[in-house]
Amino acid sequence: MPYGPHAADDRARMLDAIGVPSIDALFEDIPAPLRASALRLDDPEPELHLAARLQALAGRNRVDLASFLGAGAYRHWSPPTVDQMLLRGEWYTAYTPYQPEVSQGTLQSIYEYQSLLAELTAMDVVSASHYDGGAATAEAALMTCRATRRERILVSRGVHPHYRQTLETYVDGATLACDEIPLITDGPLAGTTDLEALARMLAETDRPVAGVVVAQPNILGLLEDMPEVGRLAHAAGALFVSVIEPVSLAVLAPPGEYGADIAAGEGQPLGIPLNYGGPYLGIVACTDALVRQIPGRLVGMTTDHDGRRAFVMTLRAREQDIRREKAASNICTNQALLALAASVYLATIGPHGLRDVAALGAARATELEAALAAAGAPRLHPGAYLNEFVVRVPDARGVHARLLDRGVLAGIATADLLPDEPSLADGLLVCATEVTTPDEIERFADALRLELAGVDTGAAAVAGGVR
Numbered sequence: 001m002p003y004g005p006h007a008a009d010d011r012a013r014m015l016d017a018i019g020v021p022s023i024d025a026l027f028e029d030i031p032a033p034l035r036a037s038a039l040r041l042d043d044p045e046p047e048l049h050l051a052a053r054l055q056a057l058a059g060r061n062r063v064d065l066a067s068f069l070g071a072g073a074y075r076h077w078s079p080p081t082v083d084q085m086l087l088r089g090e091w092y093t094a095y096t097p098y099q100p101e102v103s104q105g106t107l108q109s110i111y112e113y114q115s116l117l118a119e120l121t122a123m124d125v126v127s128a129s130h131y132d133g134g135a136a137t138a139e140a141a142l143m144t145c146r147a148t149r150r151e152r153i154l155v156s157r158g159v160h161p162h163y164r165q166t167l168e169t170y171v172d173g174a175t176l177a178c179d180e181i182p183l184i185t186d187g188p189l190a191g192t193t194d195l196e197a198l199a200r201m202l203a204e205t206d207r208p209v210a211g212v213v214v215a216q217p218n219i220l221g222l223l224e225d226m227p228e229v230g231r232l233a234h235a236a237g238a239l240f241v242s243v244i245e246p247v248s249l250a251v252l253a254p255p256g257e258y259g260a261d262i263a264a265g266e267g268q269p270l271g272i273p274l275n276y277g278g279p280y281l282g283i284v285a286c287t288d289a290l291v292r293q294i295p296g297r298l299v300g301m302t303t304d305h306d307g308r309r310a311f312v313m314t315l316r317a318r319e320q321d322i323r324r325e326k327a328a329s330n331i332c333t334n335q336a337l338l339a340l341a342a343s344v345y346l347a348t349i350g351p352h353g354l355r356d357v358a359a360l361g362a363a364r365a366t367e368l369e370a371a372l373a374a375a376g377a378p379r380l381h382p383g384a385y386l387n388e389f390v391v392r393v394p395d396a397r398g399v400h401a402r403l404l405d406r407g408v409l410a411g412i413a414t415a416d417l418l419p420d421e422p423s424l425a426d427g428l429l430v431c432a433t434e435v436t437t438p439d440e441i442e443r444f445a446d447a448l449r450l451e452l453a454g455v456d457t458g459a460a461a462v463a464g465g466v467r
Helices: 008-018 047-058 080-086 104-121 133-148 161-173 195-202 226-235 246-250 288-293 336-374 396-404 438-453 457-463
Strands: 125-130 152-156 177-181 211-216 239-244 262-266 282-286 299-303 309-313 388-392 427-431
Touching: 080 336, 104 125, 104 246, 104 282, 104 299, 104 309, 104 336, 125 133, 125 288, 125 336, 133 152, 133 161, 133 211, 133 239, 133 262, 133 282, 133 288, 152 161, 152 195, 161 177, 177 195, 195 226, 211 226, 226 239, 239 246, 246 336, 282 288, 336 388, 336 427, 336 438, 396 427, 396 438
Parallel strands: 152 177, 152 211, 211 239, 239 262
Antiparallel strands: 125 282, 262 282, 299 309, 388 427
């Protein structure tokens, strides 16, 4: 029978007390397509048959594709040490560390994560417990509003669209304003944030800006002029939020060096494997001046009564999870397992190893650019990039779909990623990392060359040994 904590009479009395006629009326503000509906489950069947059916469904997954998909989630090699550490029971089953006297291991793991990310970002303070890059970016933007007591946020269209959508949801709930900074559509800076437009938006004195949010690299893989963004923001009294990709910080200037007040981003590239939508790890870091605005868990190191090293949660009481209207953030989960994965990854490969990961990905991307250009798909933007870029392909959506039959996942069609950018209608955003091989690059270029030449898909696939 379904679980119901209240009898029908109890529910009726409660509805009558608040003046609502029915349960449906109680939730009528939620759009109908988003409301929970009954689960449509098949009839029971023997476990042996069910296991076989599930195995057949799993067999439909494509694992033979040469993948060039990035757009916010990236393939990287992860040392086996990472998984082995995560599977230890004291980590895998650990709960939120409310009682420091019995949670020293968990608290220290969070402290080590904070220390490693602070070094990587060159920021003063790092917190834990953020769900993903989108939530972290939104929380960072709200920090700027609390710190400046202003209610307007500017976000570049070069920030991942999912992050912008998450930010819009946060802003709507907080009755704040969020305006988008356009991208330059042509010329040597095409695809990057329009800084002249940013300057004009910041100059609107009747609408003072709390924070400016720009990504480095941006969603098109291009490198932004982050020092200039920070200069413009600070001149207008606004704070500067840099949306980072953590592996890139091994070779690019960290946000703390170009004047960012807050850094936010996705920690998945740091030892967390790709899955169907997560779990991910949101990164939020800031300067000391904003430490009381940072949401999530913050662990400090101190000494106990006997002078021994000890770790405690600081600047945050458990009541924040209960008195939600008083909280800086309503995040009250614990992402420590993912933070531990990032810590073990960084500690295992070390600073030189991380630099090798970023540099090899950049080298593979350069090889990919040359191969695709020779196949008839030149880069769409002339600016500097690290390991991700857009190539021009006529009928990009159709080509992308047909390349799957040739064994290639050709990134993502930019018309799907950024449908409101007409200049990107015929583009594929492609990515290379240290695990991309020269053979995969050659496979992609050969398949694209055949596709653009109109060679029959089936014959080409058989000839290439894909089928």
